[in-house]
Each structure stands twice: as C-alpha cells, then as structure tokens.
Amino acid sequence: MMENLKRGFFWEDIDAYHAILHGPEPYMITAVAEMVPDDDETHNGEWRVISASYARLNLTERDIGIPLEQIKRRMVIELGNQIKETRRILEEDFNNVLSLLYEGEADDRYEY
Numbered sequence: 001m002m003e004n005l006k007r008g009f010f011w012e013d014i015d016a017y018h019a020i021l022h023g024p025e026p027y028m029i030t031a032v033a034e035m036v037p038d039d040d041e042t043h044n045g046e047w048r049v050i051s052a053s054y055a056r057l058n059l060t061e062r063d064i065g066i067p068l069e070q071i072k073r074r075m076v077i078e079l080g081n082q083i084k085e086t087r088r089i090l091e092e093d094f095n096n097v098l099s100l101l102y103e104g105e106a107d108d109r110y111e112y
Contacts, residue, residue: 007026021075047064
C-alpha cells in the first residue's frame, strides 16, 4: 500500500472557484486557491492563495475576471521559482560545508 504514495505535486479542483495544491508528500497541502466574495452587494471579490509552506505562493488578486486555471498557473510558476531558489541556497550551503571538510583535512596534514 505504501508503494502508491509517491512524492509529487497534484491539483484537487473543488469547483470553478476553489482548488487545492497537494504535495510534495501525499499527505501535505501546499496551498489553497479560492475566490472570496466581498461582504457587500457589489459582487466584487478577490482571488486568495494561501500557503504555509511556500511564502511566494501567497497572493491576493483583485481581478476576479481571471479564471482559476490562470491563478493555478501563476502558483506553479512561483512554486518552481521558490524551489529553484531553495535549491540554489542548499547547493551553496553544501559547497561551503564541503570546503570546511577539505579545509579541515588540509589543516590536519600540516599539524605539528
């Protein structure tokens, strides 16, 4: 049963005004996108995207004429950008750790 639980992202479309982005673990909710109507009678509202895991996904869009698919596309682009930046930072940290390791080995060889 565990072999069916793979890492990855996937959409759960609730309706034309709500979608949930799951991942990267199967049990995680990455973000929620929803159309939120105003409290008044103007029939205005806004798109809101909320994510606790990926800050760059959080957004408020006042143009309610934008379809959900376009909001989802924005979310995927921002998610990719944030993951790319995180990878760059991790690679830099990894290289710094390696340099410390090799620096330590070089210091050990010349100890008296």
